[in-house]
Structure formats: C-alpha cells, structure tokens
Amino acid sequence: MAEDTASKYWNERVYFWGLRRKDIFLFEIYATTILLGTIYGGFLDKSKITNYFGNSKNLINILFVKKGWFWTTVVYFSHIWNQRSKRFGHKLIIRYILATLWWFLVTQWFVGPSLIDRAFALTGGSCMDFDIGSITFHPKTATHCKSAKGFWTGGHDLSGHVFLLTHSSLFMLAESFDYFNHYGFKSTSTKLLSGLLCLWWWMLFVTTAYYHTTLEKFTGFFSGILEWAVVYVFFPRFPTISSIIGSPEDSHSNAYTFYY
Secondary structure, X not given: OHHHXXXXXXXXXXXXXXXXXXXXXXXXXXXXXHXXXXXXXXXXXXXXXXXXXXXXXXXXXXXXXXXXXXXXXXXXXXHHHHXXXXXXXXXXXXXXXXXXXXXXXXXXXXXXXXXXHHHHHHOOXXXXXXXXXXXXXXXXXXXXXXHOOOEEEOOOOOOHHHHHHHHHHHHHHHHHHHHHHHHOOOOHHHHHHHHHHHHHHHHHHHHHHHOOOHHHHHHHHHHHHHHHHHHHHHHHHOHHHHHHHOOHHHHHHHOOOOOO
C-alpha cells in the first residue's frame, strides 16, 4: 500500500498546466544541476584544468559519455529484461524508438548534417584550416572537420554532452520512476541502472562547470528535455496519441507487468 500511495502522490496533477509532481521534480533535478555547475564553473580557472573529470580525454568521457546512447540502451533494456518477465511491450518499444530518433536527429543526421551541426553553421560556424589534401569537399560537420584536422569554429556550439546526458537520464527516469517507487533498488539490474543515472548526473555537472557558454548549455538542456516533455508530459493528455504510445504508468494497473 505504501508503494501505491507513493505512486499516487508523484503522479497527482497539482501544478499549473496540470503538471504532475514527478514532472516538476525531474525537471528541477537537471535544471538545478546545470545552474549549480555553471555557478561553480564561474570560479574555476579553465585555462588550467587539473580535475581528472574536467579533462575531456578522461576514460569515462571517451568510453562512456561519447557512446552515451549505446550505454543507455544496454543498461535500460538489461533492467527491462531482468525485471519485467522478459517480455517487451510494443508501446515501450515505440517510446524507445521516439527517444532514439530524437537523439539521432540532434547528434547524427537530419536530412544531412545533424541539428547540432546545422545550428552551428547557421550561426556563422565553419571548418577552418583543414587539410585540403585529406578531403575532397568543405567539411559540413564537426566530425568531418576533425577528421580533416581542421577547427570547427565561429558558431553557436549547442552542448551535445548536456543534450545527451539530460535526454538519456530523463528517458530512463521517465520509464523507471514508478518502478523505483514499487520495488526500490534491490536488484542488480536496478542498481546498475541507478549507477548509470548517477554517472550521467556527475558528468553533466562536470560538463556544465568546465565547458560551453551559458547559452550553449541552455540550448543543450532545452534540446535534452524536449522529447521527454512531449512524450511523457504532454502526450498522455491526448487519448488518441496515448493509445498508440502508452505510458510507463499504464502498466501499474496490471500488477506492474510493464508490457506497455
């Protein structure tokens, strides 16, 4: 009964626009993290980064954050496999596809360059001093520019790290929040999921402390919360859309079988 009471409390719509307590809570976690990281970063001498995590070449950044959506996918579905009777509902898969599609459009490809690269170019950015002999066209993306040993400079550099870490964390939390309320953090797969969430939170704080301007962090954050806000906060209000994609809360009406 205590678990049902907790779930009812967090899902109750009590704020403006009918927002639930957990919607506000999740937003506040990441908005506050970025604010505190930015404030802390204002006191740092960024010309001399001595903090291991602040160095972009640290192993956690290279092996985990730069492959963040891969690790999010592996850890989240490992949790699903172990905790939900080894069955994946099609509505859960639809929500995962929507989250993956948004990650892909922002960071990988959007009818050509990604949204991040397009924003950079539209605000005056371009690749400078690249090796003409190593490439047959002017680099249009940060990846191509780096491969040609050039400098991607001059535009608005929407923070891909802030986007990825916020987007990944909110996806996992939106899908698992009620599960945590019902079952806690006892199982190995749940602890692994929680550990990844903690790692993503820490790297988000480090990113906002050491890198990017305030505006670049804001646009990264906005991009990171957008898909979550649409799919998990606003879509559930529309019965037709909700019947197609479902929501993590639907499953609790069936003894937490979680097949939606």
